[in-house]
């Protein structure tokens with residue numbers, strides 16, 4: 001482990017604060033400072049950037065983000081033991097680390113940001129990772145308040161986020177992510193890098209917001225993908241019947257083959273369907 005600052009080793013922090021990992025909080029800590037530095041570097045130049053971090057835990061990634069030059073880190077953490085441990089980092093970087101004790105699912109970082117550039121970088125708690133991503137992808141207004149997301153997920157979730165049409169993992173999350181962002185997997189991290197090791201490989205994913213996504217109503221798009229992928233093996237003329245609209249007419253208006261299945265339809269096809277549904281129910 002290489003030193004990135006003069007703070008105590010993370011194992012020492014964990015021992016002193018009795019931070020034995022809790023499964024209920026999705027706690028798998030990254031203690032290898034080379035890896036946390038790699039994630040911070042993957043988040044791009046951080047000078048002048050306010051970083052929002054979810055679940056800093058003992059602070060390995062937090063330290064890397066600060067050492068890498070983040071103007072400020074706003075970190076939200078639910079575990080009181082970790083909040084106490086993070087106070088040492090805040091003292092080492094005066095005025096640059098705000099730790100908010102609370103639930104990330106109910107947290108709006110916007111009032112805590114003061115600069116004009118913000119980014120979300122996190123090793124997410126796996127039990128709420130998808131819910132958090134969906135909340136960031138559906139935020140209003142768009143373009144959003146952040147310029148990039150650099151997030152760690154279980155490999156299986158990362159594959160769903162970046163999946164292309166025709167693949168088995170292509171689904172609602174791929175359409176939402178592809179509609180509003182350009183997403184790609186940057187690199188994998190083996191279970192052995194964490195304490196305790198999770199059962200599966202993790203992946204770091206980068207999502208860059210599209211400045212002008214194809215125009216359509218987000219909720220209507222979600223209704224369409226819910227109906228289409230809810231019965232993904234069925235032809236669309238059948239699966240879209242649950243929308244309560246004339247499915248063949250919607251498909252015709254969107255220029256889509258009624259015998260196609262959800263997993264064959266690219267993002268712009270779903271957008272065309274959402275527009276047709278909005279038009280039909282106007």
Ligand code: SAM
Nearest residue numbers: 028029030055056057077078079103104123125
């Ligand atoms: N960032 C640390 C690291 O890389 O070692 C810890 C990552 S660990 C996978 C997830 C962290 O999220 C834990 O510190 C956990 O306490 C925290 N957490 C879990 N649920 C949370 C929630 N609802 N709101 C805020 N933090 C949460």
